[in-house]
Amino acid sequence: xxxxxxxxxxxxxxxxxxxxxxxxxxxxxxxxxxxxxxxxxxxxxxxxxxxxxxxxxxxxxxxxxxxxxxxxxxxxxxxxxxxxxxxxxxxxxxxxxxxxxxxxxxxxxxxxxxxxxxxxxxxxxxxxxxxxxxxxxxxxxxxxxxxxxxxxxxxxxxxxxxxxxxxxxxxxxxxxxxxxxxxxxxxxxxxxxxxxxxxxxxxxxxxxxxxxxxxxxxxxxxxxxxxxxxxxxxxxxxxxxxxxxxxxxxxxxxxxxxxxxxx
Amino acid sequence: xxxxxxxxxxxxxxxxxxxxxxxxxxxxxxxxxxxxxxxxxxxxxxxxxxxxxxxxxxxxxxxxxxxxxxxxxxxxxxxxxxxxxxxxxxxxxxxxxxxxxxxxxxxxxxxxxxxxxxxxxxxxxxxxxxxxxxxxxxxxxxxxxxxxxxxxxxxxxxxxxxxxxxxxxxxxxxxxxxxxxxxxxxxxxxxxxxxxxxxxxxxxxxxxxxxxxxxxxxxxxxxxxxxxxxxxxxxxxxxxxxxxxxxxxxxxxxxxxxxxxxxxxxxxxxxxxxxxxxxxxxxxxxxxxxxxxxxxxxxxxxxxxxxxxxxxxxxxxxxxxxxxxxxxxxxxxxxxxxxxxxxxxxxxxxxxxxxxxxxxxxxxxxxxxxxxxxxxxxxxxxxxxxxxxxxxxxxxxxxxxxxxxxxxxxxxxxxxxxxxxxxxxxxxxxxxxxxxxxxxxxxxxxxxxxxxxxxxxxxxxxxxxxx
Numbered sequence: 001x002x003x004x005x006x007x008x009x010x011x012x013x014x015x016x017x018x019x020x021x022x023x024x025x026x027x028x029x030x031x032x033x034x035x036x037x038x039x040x041x042x043x044x045x046x047x048x049x050x051x052x053x054x055x056x057x058x059x060x061x062x063x064x065x066x067x068x069x070x071x072x073x074x075x076x077x078x079x080x081x082x083x084x085x086x087x088x089x090x091x092x093x094x095x096x097x098x099x100x101x102x103x104x105x106x107x108x109x110x111x112x113x114x115x116x117x118x119x120x121x122x123x124x125x126x127x128x129x130x131x132x133x134x135x136x137x138x139x140x141x142x143x144x145x146x147x148x149x150x151x152x153x154x155x156x157x158x159x160x161x162x163x164x165x166x167x168x169x170x171x172x173x174x175x176x177x178x179x180x181x182x183x184x185x186x187x188x189x190x191x192x193x194x195x196x197x198x199x200x201x202x203x204x205x206x207x208x209x210x211x212x213x214x215x216x217x218x219x220x221x222x223x224x225x226x227x228x229x230x231x232x233x234x235x236x237x238x239x240x241x242x243x244x245x246x247x248x249x250x251x252x253x254x255x256x257x258x259x260x261x262x263x
Numbered sequence: 264x265x266x267x268x269x270x271x272x273x274x275x276x277x278x279x280x281x282x283x284x285x286x287x288x289x290x291x292x293x294x295x296x297x298x299x300x301x302x303x304x305x306x307x308x309x310x311x312x313x314x315x316x317x318x319x320x321x322x323x324x325x326x327x328x329x330x331x332x333x334x335x336x337x338x339x340x341x342x343x344x345x346x347x348x349x350x351x352x353x354x355x356x357x358x359x360x361x362x363x364x365x366x367x368x369x370x371x372x373x374x375x376x377x378x379x380x381x382x383x384x385x386x387x388x389x390x391x392x393x394x395x396x397x398x399x400x401x402x403x404x405x406x407x408x409x410x411x412x413x414x415x416x417x418x419x420x421x422x423x424x425x426x427x428x429x430x431x432x433x434x435x436x437x438x439x440x441x442x443x444x445x446x447x448x449x450x451x452x453x454x455x456x457x458x459x460x461x462x463x464x465x466x467x468x469x470x471x472x473x474x475x476x477x478x479x480x481x482x483x484x485x486x487x488x489x490x491x492x493x494x495x496x497x498x499x500x501x502x503x504x505x506x507x508x509x510x511x512x513x514x515x516x517x518x519x520x521x522x523x524x525x526x527x528x529x530x531x532x533x534x535x536x537x538x539x540x541x542x543x544x545x546x547x548x549x550x551x552x553x554x555x556x557x558x559x560x561x562x563x564x565x566x567x568x569x570x571x572x573x574x575x576x577x578x579x580x581x582x583x584x585x586x587x588x589x590x591x592x593x594x595x596x597x598x599x600x601x602x603x604x605x606x607x608x609x610x611x612x613x614x615x616x617x618x619x620x621x622x623x624x625x626x627x628x629x630x631x632x633x634x635x636x637x638x639x640x641x642x643x644x645x646x647x648x649x650x651x652x653x654x655x656x657x658x659x660x661x662x663x664x665x666x667x668x669x670x671x672x673x674x675x676x677x678x679x680x681x682x683x684x685x686x687x688x689x690x691x692x693x694x695x696x697x698x699x700x701x702x703x704x705x706x707x708x709x710x711x712x713x714x715x716x717x718x719x720x721x722x723x724x725x726x727x728x729x730x
Binding site for chain 2: 159199201202203204205207209212214215234235236237239244
């Protein structure tokens with residue numbers, strides 16, 4: 001702005017000019033012209049409520065779980081705009097994403113000095129169709145036979161014996177854990193413990209040996225918490241050897257309990 | 264007549280014969296068994312083409328009865344009589360001619376043998392037979408007829424010599440010819456206190472169809488036919504005393520269970536099993552109304568011995584040990600005691616016990632493993648399989664006097680020899696011999712001689728001999 005000094009000089013100059021004009025000879029002056037009529041100022045216009053030029057829901061129909069977008073535009077003198085149903089105070093122009101669970105009518109209220117205006121937009125919500133099932137997995141689930149084959153091993157016995165020897169103890173202990181998992185994964189399945197013998201004893205007696213081997217194994221597994229009502233036993237004596245060579249290696253392979261899925 | 268039973272022990276191989284109470288011929292002890300000459304019989308017209316089968320069957324039945332020595336056909340005279348009128352009496356030597364003048368009449372040559380027309384041709388060397396069987400066949404009005412005779416060559420004339428003179432009838436085909444031979448042989452054998460095996464059957468297990476099934480056949484291995492068709496494991500047959508039913512064990516319904524079938528016609532008689540992991544058929548009682556068997560019922564562990572009716576009702580335990588006790592067999596004579604295999608003293612042995620569970624005794628001395636005990640029809644002897652003297656699993660057939668526990672070994676190595684079963688005649692045993700990977704069924708005499716293979720196809724085992 002002007003400095004104080006400059007301002008004083010301007011005011012002094014103005015005051016001198018006005019004095020000079022007033023100090024002239026007195027001459028009878030003509031009648032002063034009538035002053036222009038006073039300007040009539042129009043009264044200021046009364047204030048108007050705001051205009052909601054747009055309030056839409058896009059799309060207007062959704063399925064439960066989907067969302068819709070509210071768009072609005074409010075013009076005019078606006079002091080506040082709000083939308084109900086939990087949307088709240090908003091700008092004059094804007095949009096908001098909503099996901100009502102049921103059909104809902106949103107009301108926009110625009111308030112200004114001239115009053116308030118409301119507008120509505122409805123989002124229709126319908127129940128969705130049942131979802132499609134998940135597509136089949138690209139790797140098929142492992143069958144109980146595969147699980148038994150990979151996770152549960154044969155346990156072996158001495159000649160003419162049905163007691164669980166130490167290596168069988170280890171095998172059956174590991175089997176117990178696997179069997180519990182399998183029985184849990186296949187709630188309707190049962191497991192059959194087969195008892196077998198080598199070919200040397202008489203077949204009639206071997207039927208008994210095989211039965212006792214299967215029972216011994218079942219009791220051992222029961223003791224480790226495998227549910228007994230899901231375990232069955234069957235003896236094949238020496239009727240189903242898994243090898244036929246006449247040597248101890250094959251004979252030992254046949255003196256076993258073997259686990260299969262029940263029918 | 265005193266019953267004599269002895270079993271060959273040493274290398275002499277002499278078979279002592281079990282004489283039935285109704286024996287007609289008292290066999291001379293010094294000579295051993297009688298020699299019988301059986302020349303090949305011939306058939307008239309259409310009958311001739313079946314005579315090879317006829318003669319083979321006749322010789323085979325007579326030979327395998329164990330009661331005769333069959334004279335080799337090469338030692339027989341060339342002329343074969345076909346009927347009694349073919350025989351001639353030897354010509355008497357001519358009377359000495361009176362001496363007249365210087366001319367001596369030429370001495371007539373006296374024939375010393377009739378070439379077969381005289382009875383003594385057959386009883387003298389080289390034949391040296393005690394008995395002669397002869398005859399012929401012919402087809403008459405669509406029927407095959409055998410006229411058969413048996414002569415005692417110790418007698419002086421054919422009229423006095425005749426023991427059998429009989430007509431037999433059959434169909435005009437090979438089967439008919441074999442039947443005639445079987446019947447003729449049966450009559451000859453029973454004359455000497457024996458029992459023909461013709462009409463009896465052997466039941467056994469065969470896997471030749473790809474599954475173990477129950478089969479049956481004639482004692483000479485002919486007419487092998489399948490009984491069960493379960494396409495599973497069906498085995499351990501046992502036969503009722505009258506030969507009309509079999510019991511066996513099958514896995515067809517899951518766990519091994521007992522089935523009872525009639526044989527002719529083949530029909531499931533519906534045995535109701537106890538709920539158990541093992542039910543194994545053992546044998547029928549002599550009255551044919553009950554079976555005894557092994558089961559894991561009650562204890563849940565195989566096995567105790569039970570008895571039940573033929574439909575499975577009325578079951579009750581007989582044995583009470585906690586050991587494995589299997590293959591119980593009822594004494595066919597008394598019906599009051601049983602033999603069975605048990606592990607109660609360690610490796611399996613043969614035990615004897617009364618049907619009420621009392622009087623238990625172990626029959627085998629406790630060496631090796633003993634199994635498959637089978638009663639002789641006399642109710643005093645058993646045959647069984649035993650590994651004594653051999654490695655584990657190397658079974659041989661033995662016989663034993665149950666009262667004295669003296670035993671005789673019948674087979675000596677040459678594979679595993681198991682499941683002996685006595686023929687109704689008490690002279691033959693059928694059993695299974697396993698050589699390498701092949702198991703086949705054989706018959707033999709009670710002294711271990713005359714081994715005869717009956718099967719060749721597939722694995723054949725567990726035979727039992729029924730009436």
